[in-house]
Amino acid sequence: MTNWAFTRFRLCTMLFSVFFLCFSLAAFSQSGKLKIKVKSQEGPLPGASVVINNGDKNGITDHDGEFEWKNVTPGEYEVKISMLGYISQTKTLTIQNEEKTHLNFTLEKQYVDLQTVEITGRKETGYKNTNSFTATKTETPIREIPQSISYVTKELINDQMAFKMMDVLKNISGVSQNSYTNNKYVLRGFESESKQTLINGLKTFTGERSADILPYVERVEVIKGPASALFANTSPGGTVNIVTKKPLAESRKAINFATGSYGTIRITSDFTGAMNQSQTLLYRLNLAYQNAGSFRELQNKQSFVIAPSVSFLPTDRTRINFDLVFINDNGRNDRGQPSYSPVNGVRDLYATPTSLSLSRVNDYVKAQKIFSTLSLQHNFSNHIAFNASYLKGVYHEDLREHRTANKNAVDEDGNDIPDLMEMRYNYRITDNITDNLTSYFSFRFNTGGLEHRLLTGYDFIQSSDGFGNTTAEALGYLSADGKSALKKYDPAKKEKYMIVDGRPVTNVPSVDLRNPDYTISDPAKYISTAEQDKLGKYYTQGVYIQDQLSWKQFKALLSLRQEFYTDIAGYGTPATTHVNQKALLPRFGLVYTPLKEISLYGTYVYGFQPQEAGYIGDPAKYGGPFDPLESNMIEFGVKSGWLNDRLSATLAVYKIEQNNVLQTANDLGNPDLLRQIGQVRGKGIELDVYGRILYNLSITANLAFNNTEITKSEDKDEIGKQAANAPKSQGGFWAKYDVTRGAVKGLGIALGANFQSKRESGAYDITLPEYTVANAALYYRIDKIQLSATFNNLFNKTYWLGADSFTRLFPGTPRNFLVGVGYTF
Template sequence: MKLHYLYLSILLSVAFAIPAQSQDLAISGSIRSAENQQPVPGVTVRVSGVSNSRVSDEDGKFAFENLAAGSYTVSFSYLGYEPQRITLALPAAGSRNLSILLTPTSSRLQAVEIIGRKEQSYKNTASFSGTKTETPIKYVPQAISYVTKEVINDQQAFKTSDVLKNISGVNVYSFYNNDFTLRGFRAGNALINGLRNPTSSWSQSLLPNVERIEVIKGPASALFANTDPGGTVNTVTKKPLDVDRKSVSFATGSYNIYRITSDFTGPMNKEKTLLYRLNLAYQNAESFRVLQGGEDMVIAPSISFIPTDRTQVNVDFVYAKTKSRLDRGQPIFGASAGTDLNSTPISFAIGKENDYANELNLYTTASLQHKFTDRISFNASYMKFLYDEDLLEHRTSNRYAINADGEEIPTMMEMQTIRRKRKNYNDNITLYFVSDFNTGPLTHKLLVGYDYIQNVSPVGGSNYNAQGYRNAANNGAIGSYNPANRDDYLIRDNIPVPNVPHFDLTNPDYSISEISGYFNVSSPQAVTRYYVNGVYLQDQISWGPLQALLAFRQEYYVDILNYKKANAEEVQQQAFIPRFGLVYTPVEPISLYVTYAQGYQPQGAGTIGDPSRFGGPFDPLTSTMYEGGAKMEFLNKMLSINAAIYHIEQNNILINANDPGNPDLLRQIGQQRSRGAELDVYGQLLPNLSVTANFAVNEAIITKSEDADEEGNVLPNAPKHQGGVWAKYTFTIPALQGIGIGAGANYVSSRATLSDILTLPSYVVADAALYYTVDRFKLSANLNNVFNKTHWVGGYDFNRLFPGTPRNFLVSVGYEF
């Protein structure tokens, strides 16, 4: 019997010992750079069959504990290094003390963006927008701020206005597309991959196919023709990668949001000479605003062809369709000082159930780089852009209703209807040669180029409008009401009868309205065309720690009055535009710079060509900027900090003259000035802690005007202070493996509007997020405006305020394969 107990004890010991031994196996070690033998933190380490990856710590160390016996494939990947893969069979000697050497990649900078960015962090190292060739941002003598796709994804942003809060000196002006203030100046010009975007659309641009959003601070006319003095927004679309990456994501949340996005990229042949990328997205969503929301769709394929190391070609195609309604903002009661901004709820909008705004943005871009020699290359890009609009809206006439005595009724809005169909075509060609050469100790990168930009609104655009008040015979309408001629109008209950019924702010009626019951006026939209020819020269000169940038542009702008008519007339304007900059790098992580740049924007031919209507003659808009700053990289180049101070002046601004006898009369107010300082932070404080932060101080005022009372007035929607921060932390302790948290906040100080007696209050909005990654699945939950702060992001006047979104959430599940 004792012998049986002995055998049983041995068997139980063996049975329990085997799993104990298998669970004691591990794979661990350290990762160093093969170039300098320094530890490499932030490396992503994956082990086949293990659900969660690891990230190497500050000493380059990593560990996977409690593994079972068997064969494992271990992969190592990190930006700037060649990926590596090893195979181990556990148990194995040395599996707890692996020494991994990663080899830095020898990636060369591109002249035009053909292949996509492999970086997967909040930090972007290089940009094309500052110099037209890929240049490290720290060597560009001008502030360039950005938001990468990693920030876009972590914040689950879908439209441009969702992410510009991450950039210093940028504030929303309205809900409309590309309507922002940059360094205090209202901006409307925009670029896509450095090429002119006509920005005709009302709806915000969509982000599913966007690699990053860049803002070139200050005037950029020396490179991109007529641009705004405060800055230019450049959207960089995703390009193909030479590595396989595929992902799909589903999301839902507040306001009945349903969203699906996907991103597929990789080589199409084993030689990796043909690469592809395909981004698809669909969203159906309502809004906190009455009758707003709609459908959005994006189809965006991209192909890169690299037959040799001397020739590269990329072709992008983007189809972006939006079906929604045009949101003109929130009206409030009465136009008087002290009016409560909450007199109507922020959800309040004006319109009808049968309103719609169907918009199509369709464009294709082709880019070519060919190297004749190692020192001389030719670069060409072309974008063809179509905007198509089909619109019906019931909107205010930007006036409150009045009674027969001409007294304002503060709870009733005067209305109009607009039925419009139009198209707009834009062509942008840029051609330039780049030559690298030396003159003694100086190294040159000389760029000589030519731009052609054309914009055409073709025959067929048409308006069908109703507005004003009905005449006494009730067989027509008069554009506005004049109490001195009250007998000319149809009057009931001492109120002139409107052509389009007034909108009652106290008892809104959103029911279907048939516009055929109004007195409508049908009119064709003007057939227009303008084109720009520009030639430019730029030299980037390096001498030890000094780099100078010298650039000049000669621009010829031609706008055609009465285009396609017998009396067509060309209105020609031209400008010589210089730009100078100097960068000093005393030590590798720090660059100091100063720059001088001029900006130029021609006045429209329709304005300067009709002085009897608009007044004049008017001079073109010109601007001048002086800027200095520092660009720094820390923590093994994982973190960048950019600081800038600036002084910008803009001259010859046109505004309405408010002449009762001529409502179209314009006047130039002289000069506006913006002064300020900015700070932007991007990257990783730790391998598992990413951050983007910004802060700006700005004073944007009118400094010269024919009306002395205007001097010193603050520009609309230009906050004096604003800032924001967003951080993402991923836990590394085993008990919380795969869990991450995100949090951030944005502050905007009070802002002036177009009304002298209306100021928008300051606000702080906080956001938070929770992430969980298991295997290749990622679960995300974002809570925006955590404390449900009522705020206004921008505004025109008492008729058009633009409130921010209340507390809302979005949850998603994504899969990478």
């Protein structure tokens, strides 16, 4: 054999040997399978983190709480299961050749208090929410809280294709809208204030003319009644809390597009998931843009929101979260629909079209809001935890608007001209900065048969207006020479005014309600006066202690807060005065659970709203001095869960008293003069229902009967008056049915309605009629794509949400629709 032949023979032999060896290994290799199942006492746990051999293999459990690993090399493995809110578990096992090994985990809840700002996303899907953090500053089942807590979840927000706060509050009992102004709501008959809105349980100023936008919102909660024991100065009717979406460990991505009536164009997106394999760094990003017109003339608006959120979990005991929300609004300020002055003593709501506004095309309101929150939770053990959260809120507004002077124009004899509205023009710059720090320790321990969840902490809240806050205002009537303006017209001194065609000439042209002028105005022709706005700054500090006790079928909540409130009179001027007010704020409640499905509760809470320092510090202008607003509430109710806890219901009966209420004195010589009318009392009953009747039939329903009236006043004619914009009865429902089998599988149908009884305007000069509005929606899901269509005010009902006076009516939207397409991946 030649050398070349021998070489080829040896090479072939080597290649054959390698091939045979590979074939043998493939044919006789050993492997196994590992199936992991994770659950809690309530059932399977989807989204639990699975880490094998410190990261050699990672994953998360599916919707059934399961994770499977195929083709596993036989050997010994360490498996760690973890999930936020649960105690981690680690097990070691040996996987044998060609065997399927099953490994089961049952995680126990980590009984420490999650922080006030929820650091992880809500994993429930549907209209029902089980727990609340805000109402007690601990993770507490709503069934165990001795106070009514109402809410709207993101699932309902999505199903109704809602974009602004005012679009969803109709789903909450006892809450009504009294204007288009942001956060001007009536809760149990009492008005709310924009400086009392909460973001993740932290107070901030969200603006009065820039709507709260919902695409970054996990849910909206309303804590019914005074919440001063938790959040210092609050409205006696209730407190609105916005809970933002938080990062999830499992990867979810969604993009939605919608269009519809009034030229609406909307796009939203929601992305969340883990940023590393160990799932210690999570993210969420919500983006949204909307350009929408309105049935109201010139009331189109552009809005966009950017809301990133990051959670860092370096250990099972330490959790850090950062949230940022940036909202930009660009539109016009809608002061409502003006109506004619009364003819023969009768006001006709229908005399002017609901589309009528008083804006001009070059009016605008531009607003930017930034809310940033940094939160920390550290568990020293399963019994002791520390929580700290800090929120920085920044609000900026640039406003130019034509608005009514809240009265009709007059002729030279001072008589009202019914179809002419006297106007004024405002150019305003507004800035506000809010700081809110909350920190507390929580302890879990037993004394004999009593279980305790004890909190003790400190809060600091500060809110200040910008020194540059200024309003340039033009109003009143021109002087005879046209070089100045007088605020009021006095027919006894006609010679002081410019009179043309039998009418004094207004500084800002009056609006003819029969033929309004929406064209470009020239504010340079107005005689304007620029003044620094009445600036405000306050800070308040509170120390508190709270104990949640459990004994057999009883749970009690005992809370006491000492509040130190400081308002700065004359803020922005060289002469400032610190006005100090303080209050001791108790809160007591008891829950009794005779059956698993039913909890009975009763509660007493005390509320506190300091009067503004400007009112207290300037008695010559405003009257006074005035005592702080004080309120108290007694509430009893029943909370229940039905159909294996798929459906929950809360029935509440309450009485609220508020003392030392300020109202205008109606003094023509001093329009700023105020007086304390004495007492306002609200009594009512409410019902809220949430959840699923069937696994594919979801429902939310609410009903409220309320009587809030003046019960003490120096003016005897005021006693017995119903609170402004507070209906005595209201309610609604929304039900969605999903077809899960058959030829139309994936189809969803929803129906809903809302009603309110008649209400009085803020000036008690007009009565708004009762109304019922019907709504509907259709959905169709094909794999990862969902088509949606909502139809609001199906029967094109003309109605009004609320009114300040006959010059400012706030009509509801006529029949309208939205259609959308969404893709999840």
